[in-house]
Amino acid sequence: MDRPEDFIRISELIANDDQHAYRQLFIQFYNKLARFVMGFTKNKELTEEIVSDVFINVWRRRKNIEEIKNLKLYLYVSAKNITFNYLKKLHRENLTDLDSVEIEPEDPFADPGAALITREMNLKLKTAINALPPRCKLIYTLIKEDGLTYKQTAQLLGISESTVDNQLSIALKKISSAIRYTFRHN
Amino acid sequence: MDLHNQSQNQFWSLLAKKMSKEATTEELQELHSILLNNPNLHHQADMLAEMWQQFDKNAPGNEAAYMRHVMRYKDEFFVKENSEETLIEETLFEEKQSLIRSIFKRKRFAILSIIVLLVLAAGSVYFLSNKKTEAIASEAISSVATKNGNRTNIVLPDGSQVWLNAGSNLDYNNSHFNKDIREVSLNGEAFFDVVKNSEKPFIIHTKKMDIKVLGTSFNVRSYSDEKFAEAALIRGSLEVTLKDRDQKIILKPNEKISVANEEPKTETKPEKVNILRPDPTHIPQIVVNEIKPSPKYNIIGEIAWTQNKLYFEDENFENIAHLMERWFGKKVTIANESLKSVHYTGNFENETMEEVLSYLKLSKSFNFRIGTDNIVIY
Numbered sequence: 001m002d003r004p005e006d007f008i009r010i011s012e013l014i015a016n017d018d019q020h021a022y023r024q025l026f027i028q029f030y031n032k033l034a035r036f037v038m039g040f041t042k043n044k045e046l047t048e049e050i051v052s053d054v055f056i057n058v059w060r061r062r063k064n065i066e067e068i069k070n071l072k073l074y075l076y077v078s079a080k081n082i083t084f085n086y087l088k089k090l091h092r093e094n095l096t097d098l099d100s101v102e103i104e105p106e107d108p109f110a111d112p113g114a115a116l117i118t119r120e121m122n123l124k125l126k127t128a129i130n131a132l133p134p135r136c137k138l139i140y141t142l143i144k145e146d147g148l149t150y151k152q153t154a155q156l157l158g159i160s161e162s163t164v165d166n167q168l169s170i171a172l173k174k175i176s177s178a179i180r181y182t183f184r185h186n
Numbered sequence: 187m188d189l190h191n192q193s194q195n196q197f198w199s200l201l202a203k204k205m206s207k208e209a210t211t212e213e214l215q216e217l218h219s220i221l222l223n224n225p226n227l228h229h230q231a232d233m234l235a236e237m238w239q240q241f242d243k244n245a246p247g248n249e250a251a252y253m254r255h256v257m258r259y260k261d262e263f264f265v266k267e268n269s270e271e272t273l274i275e276e277t278l279f280e281e282k283q284s285l286i287r288s289i290f291k292r293k294r295f296a297i298l299s300i301i302v303l304l305v306l307a308a309g310s311v312y313f314l315s316n317k318k319t320e321a322i323a324s325e326a327i328s329s330v331a332t333k334n335g336n337r338t339n340i341v342l343p344d345g346s347q348v349w350l351n352a353g354s355n356l357d358y359n360n361s362h363f364n365k366d367i368r369e370v371s372l373n374g375e376a377f378f379d380v381v382k383n384s385e386k387p388f389i390i391h392t393k394k395m396d397i398k399v400l401g402t403s404f405n406v407r408s409y410s411d412e413k414f415a416e417a418a419l420i421r422g423s424l425e426v427t428l429k430d431r432d433q434k435i436i437l438k439p440n441e442k443i444s445v446a447n448e449e450p451k452t453e454t455k456p457e458k459v460n461i462l463r464p465d466p467t468h469i470p471q472i473v474v475n476e477i478k479p480s481p482k483y484n485i486i487g488e489i490a491w492t493q494n495k496l497y498f499e500d501e502n503f504e505n506i507a508h509l510m511e512r513w514f515g516k517k518v519t520i521a522n523e524s525l526k527s528v529h530y531t532g533n534f535e536n537e538t539m540e541e542v543l544s545y546l547k548l549s550k551s552f553n554f555r556i557g558t559d560n561i562v563i564y
């Protein structure tokens with residue numbers, strides 16, 4: 001479920017009080033939103049509270065949910081706004097800076113046994129991804145793992161699309177150099 | 187590396203755009219020509235593309251988070267109306283909660299999650315008749331069906347995803363699914379993306395085959411009104427048991443198996459057969475083929491429907507009519523016998539039935555008449 005028509009369908013169901021549809025939305029996006037929020041809060045309990053707030057707002061305003069043009073982007077923007085408000089209350093404004101975000105992407109190969117990848121190469125990729133600069137890693141994660149478009153990423157983070165393009169190019173270049181290294185040493 | 191800095195940056199930018207599906211046709215061509223001129227970049231590009239496709243759709247923990255969320259905002263989900271149903275559900279919810287709390291202090295959350303989920307799934311009607319039952323076991327068969335013209339996406343209790351094509355149905359037993367094995371029955375066509383769990387094999391029962399997997403993605407097509415049933419493996423591994431032969435066949439990635447739906451009348455006893463390569467002189471019972479993407483459209487025909495594409499390659503009109511009938515949900519009749527054996531190739535995405543037919547007409551002409559729920563081709 002990641003196509004616009006899927007979101008329209010799920011919105012219709014939720015507007016009609018369908019808890020199963022709501023659960024499906026929650027389960028699909030919980031971990032992704034939690035990873036995004038965690039990057040700013042660095043606190044597990046607070047993260048859970050924030051993501052829970054994001055979803056309860058969706059449920060509370062379900063009668064008007066169909067007015068939301070892009071539900072997926074809405075979830076992320078809402079997560080960001082609630083996070084920033086929380087952090088402001090805690091007097092930690094400076095932590096809402098994109099350059100201090102600490103995001104943890106998934107393992108490059110979640111199931112290395114199934115792919116034609118050596119354990120060593122998998123580890124190299126993972127190390128390279130983790131070594132990316134914070135902002136670069138955040139953009140890489142939002143696009144590759146959360147499946148946001150360049151435009152959505154730009155809107156969410158308040159940056160230009162060409163910055164997104166640049167940062168993602170840098171990410172790929174750095175990650176690929178890890179592979180090149182492995183290649184040479186084999 | 188042979189590329190100078192600027193075009194190197196350009197290369198990574200183009201590759202990123204391609205993988206995130208942001209690239210325009212021109213950009214794809216540009217990337218292609220850079221790769222042609224720099225074969226040393228192929229390995230990295232392939233590896234990154236492979237990595238890009240990997241994702242763990244259902245990491246554990248979110249189900250539990252949902253239950254904690256529901257409990258945090260319990261009042262908003264279990265509305266106190268005068269409805270008898272909601273009251274009973276809520277009472278039971280509280281009873282279970284206190285019971286479990288007294289027994290398990292530490293592991294409360296995890297266990298409660300499981301029970302509450304079952305409560306929600308089983309539904310309140312059940313509890314009206316079985317209020318005191320401790321173990322929640324019910325013959326809760328979940329059945330998802332699509333009409334012609336519709337397709338849907340289902341997430342199974344283990345997180346596995348199923349895309350169900352038109353005119354199909356998928357059944358599973360809610361209370362048994364995910365216990366020791368994960369079992370579903372399919373009539374029609376579905377694409378499965380199964381969450382890996384080597385301890386609980388995933389089995390799909392169809393009329394002709396049982397298909398067993400551990401964690402993989404593949405397409406199963408078993409419409410009872412078609413000549414062949416098929417299973418096409420995209421990645422992972424898959425074991426097919428042919429029901430009327432007691433024969434097992436292991437598929438490798440990018441292979442598909444086709445099994446004839448009709449037994450030839452002459453055959454009296456089912457016996458083991460060798461797997462045959464396609465042979466134009468007769469229609470074999472079982473064929474294992476390699477899955478090949480269409481060179482013209484660069485899509486895999488077997489799973490084109492999951493990308494909302496109506497695709498057929500060198501297919502006869504009779505079969506295409508059948509396919510369109512399911513796709514658009516309108517009865518299609520070919521009134522002129524000689525048209526049935528005409529072959530067409532096509533790839534459509536948002537076109538209406540009329541547009542598709544008008545397009546096909548261009549290569550070999552015919553007439554058609556569109557009614558409210560049927561179409562006659564002549």
